[in-house]
Amino acid sequence: MMAIKWTKELSVGNEVIDSEHMNLIGLTNDVVHAILKRDCAALAQAFEMLEDRLHVHFVNEEKIALATEFDYSKHKQAQLYSLKELRHMRDELLAKNCVWGDGTVD
Template identity: 35%
Template sequence: MAIKWTEDLSTGIETIDEQHKELFKRVNDLMEACTKGKGKQEVEKVIGFLGDYVVMHFGEEEKIMKAESYPGYDGHKNQHEIFIKKFEEFKGKLEQTGPTVDLVVKMNGFLVDWLINHIKKTDRALGDYLKK
């Protein structure tokens, strides 16, 4: 199931929104690689990039939050840390078993749910704070 960027996901912070759009594209690339049986190497390549990109994106958000003395910084950062830990678990399983149907379904569900919920709630709250 592909995920689609919609304007209700916009934080109003151009750099963050552009990074979110790229994350959506990469998650969709991962899902496509998995569902089309493109092989373990292709899936590992996409997930490797996605992992690096997420860390860079989270770093950007955290830098902005610190610079703007965002009061929700600790909770937001904690959500990032939880995501990275879970993502690393999926990455490790992928390396062990390859892109099994069960793993792909769980990983895709997690990525889609987390991104949508995190952006709609946590990132939008940051965007609202920065607009004030």
């Protein structure tokens, strides 16, 4: 798997959110890198950092949505689903103690 790269097309037009998205892409790349290196300690740390930053990002998005009267309910559901899937993937990978097939990140 190649690293995810930020492009202008990913911009939502809000400096704060765009900056957070760039950071989240970097943290996601850290997860992928740890998987490729089969480094369980780095993987656990990368997942923890990604989840922590996602929480902060979701709070910030919600504040902006409320301030602009944006209907946030569907977006909130998508965020909760994303966190659930992230935790599931983390738990599955860490339970394997870095013993997984080469296609794990494909």
